[in-house]
Amino acid sequence: MEQFLEYRMVEDRSVVEQAHEIHTLAKDLKNCTKESPCVLPNKFVAEGIISKLPPSWRDFATSLKHKRQEFTIDGLIGTLDVEEKARAKDIRGKGVVGASSANLVQKNNSHKNKKKPPQNQPKTKKTTTFKKKKKTGACYVCGSTDHFAAKCPNRKGNDSANMVISEPGGTSGPAGLPPC
Template identity: 35%
Template sequence: MDWTIALYNVYSPMVNAKALWESLERKYKTEDAGSKKFVVGKFLDFKMVDSKTVISQVQEFQLILHDIHAEGMVLGESFQVAALIEKLPPTWKDFKNYLKHKRKEMKLEDLIVRLRIEEDNRQSEKKAGNYHQEAKANVVEQGCDLAGAVPHRRTCHGGDGARHGVGNGAD
């Protein structure tokens, strides 16, 4: 027990409890300020990714909130809700916008329930094969047989018969 002897040697010269308390307070208050900054840094740097489930990341977020509370810092519930919405992963952009436009104030528990339901729906759609990503391009088609339409070079070769896919009778 070398550390107990070392601690005894450091603190035994203290003549009274007040001197001992002040010495311990000086030592541990600096560590306390550092841990607050560390926890705030963890909160600010936290971002959700698409490679993990949202609910597991929500649990990580809740642990960070717990650490902040344990450090004596207070974050209002509406701030926590807004921060969690903002930290949703990129593929949740539409759901994130939907949540941002809700007029009624939401509790953190209610938000987590909604996130769990949305994640379950996304997983069941993926399993059923109905899950689709946002469209990345638009397709525009031009018909050849529209009145006044300019014939398309590849499919419409001028003349009514060619335009409608009918031979010219020379076959």
């Protein structure tokens, strides 16, 4: 029992191998004495394995604890195996273990070459003036060239209505309507 409780995983060995060792220690407790075997529940052993993970696995251990599901020991060891292989793949992709790396970001200082106005002079604002184009043409309402449709005296009342006037002697109005 003491070996099980004091077992600490180390960084330089496979986590899966160390988990198997902890599982073996738990199974050996069952066979320790014939009179009163010490059987540890699988949940206890699985939680023990998670709590004994090395420091670099702390985030992964926390994520396992937050899943709120009961792990079988074999399922947990399988999960550790997948994570260990993914970490090994990441390390191979990054290069040498323990090597330092840095990303360099350079700021574009092209604005330093531009002339700045002296601080005691106010900055000049650029203003643009637009010339209004003179309207040409005739009123759309009455056809007069003296004014435009917006100021047309014929339009002032807005009391007019659109109507259809039929031709005299016609039998029907537009679109087959009877004459007025």
